[in-house]
Amino acid sequence: MSFVFSSESVTEGHPDKICDQISDAILDACLKQDPNSRVGVETAVKDNKVFILGELTSNAEIDAEKIARRVIRDIGYRDEKLIFTADQALVHVALSKQSGDIARGVGKRNGEIGAGDQGMMFGYADLQTNDFLPLPISLAHRLARQLTKVRKTGQLSWLRPDGKTQVTVRYEGNVPKEITAIVVSAQHDPNISLNDLRKAIKKFVIDPVVPAKLLAKKVQILINPTGRFVIGGPVGDSGVTGRKIIVDTYGGWARHGGGAFSGKDATKVDRSGAYAARQVALSVVKKGMAQRCEVQLAYAIGVAQPVSVMVETFGTEIKPKEEIEKFVAKIDFRPAAIIERLNLRKPIFQKTAAYGHFGKPEFSWEKVV
Numbered sequence: 001m002s003f004v005f006s007s008e009s010v011t012e013g014h015p016d017k018i019c020d021q022i023s024d025a026i027l028d029a030c031l032k033q034d035p036n037s038r039v040g041v042e043t044a045v046k047d048n049k050v051f052i053l054g055e056l057t058s059n060a061e062i063d064a065e066k067i068a069r070r071v072i073r074d075i076g077y078r079d080e081k082l083i084f085t086a087d088q089a090l091v092h093v094a095l096s097k098q099s100g101d102i103a104r105g106v107g108k109r110n111g112e113i114g115a116g117d118q119g120m121m122f123g124y125a126d127l128q129t130n131d132f133l134p135l136p137i138s139l140a141h142r143l144a145r146q147l148t149k150v151r152k153t154g155q156l157s158w159l160r161p162d163g164k165t166q167v168t169v170r171y172e173g174n175v176p177k178e179i180t181a182i183v184v185s186a187q188h189d190p191n192i193s194l195n196d197l198r199k200a201i202k203k204f205v206i207d208p209v210v211p212a213k214l215l216a217k218k219v220q221i222l223i224n225p226t227g228r229f230v231i232g233g234p235v236g237d238s239g240v241t242g243r244k245i246i247v248d249t250y251g252g253w254a255r256h257g258g259g260a261f262s263g264k265d266a267t268k269v270d271r272s273g274a275y276a277a278r279q280v281a282l283s284v285v286k287k288g289m290a291q292r293c294e295v296q297l298a299y300a301i302g303v304a305q306p307v308s309v310m311v312e313t314f315g316t317e318i319k320p321k322e323e324i325e326k327f328v329a330k331i332d333f334r335p336a337a338i339i340e341r342l343n344l345r346k347p348i349f350q351k352t353a354a355y356g357h358f359g360k361p362e363f364s365w366e367k368v369v
Helices: 015-033 064-075 100-106 135-152 194-206 269-286 321-329 335-342
Strands: 002-010 038-046 049-057 090-096 119-126 159-172 175-188 215-223 292-299 308-312
Touching: 002 135, 002 175, 015 038, 015 049, 015 064, 049 064, 064 090, 119 269, 135 159, 135 175, 135 194, 175 194, 194 215, 269 292, 269 308, 269 321, 269 335, 308 321
Parallel strands: 049 090, 175 215
Antiparallel strands: 002 159, 038 049, 119 292, 159 175, 292 308
16 A cells, blocks of 8 residues: 655744743743642744743742743844844733642642543654654654754854744555655745755755655655745744644654643643653564554543553554553553653753654653663
């Protein structure tokens, strides 16, 4: 069976990713002072405005506005021509304490932390790439990172922070065979010609990232297909935390429970459960039990034990299915156990908020359990 599959990524200067990074930077600031902080923070941006809203239960004393400006500056929104800049942005903060009803459900009962919400989470891994991610999303992330790299190093100084990438791969029987299309949309200064931009993006972004041997003979390479992309960032489009959940995970190749990650501490199983599920799926593949693995967890708010655990290997199992299920059944998926096993009370989360939460070897959920 032959088919094509596409996945997209975005740069750290994309409006939604600005919001994810601000929310996770606030989370990190709280965890740095108080590892037991309960945080649920969302950010929205439009034009030169930043709105920070949500709930905090923490002994930390933070300056959310200062944090937001630092994140915006680090991304690269400094030039006054961009309108949305670290210094010019109007920052509005509306943070309150976590609801007492939720706090009672999540607080320790019989020594256990209950799940911060109901819902289901998925984790996935396979052998398509060295980072055990599907090839389309892995390459899309690498292209987005490269766009940012050549901008920040000054190699392509006319680039601006916003950008998107997309990769289409043709498969035969779930085995990637060739790349049939690459799309790159890069925000830029007005003084660069479209022809020069396209040549430079091909030479300095696509060619260093995408192996030539994977390109189809008639591959489509579309660079700024609409032409001009000068107006971008929050001036061109609004941004909201949690609006890039497919970019954050597996590019649509694996299923998604619907919960966003950024701005949430690890008692929120939307985040910690998804990390735990990825670790287990990755472990099944790395241990040679199966070539593909997807793990689903489901929780009820205030209850520590998941209400269900499912493992799917899509007929690629190398070890008996019963052995794989026994391996998964031995793993403790209670929120407190996940937090301890993955060390999720540390201020590590802003680094997850761009270019995907998975496939980055520095994180604990990428280690075999």
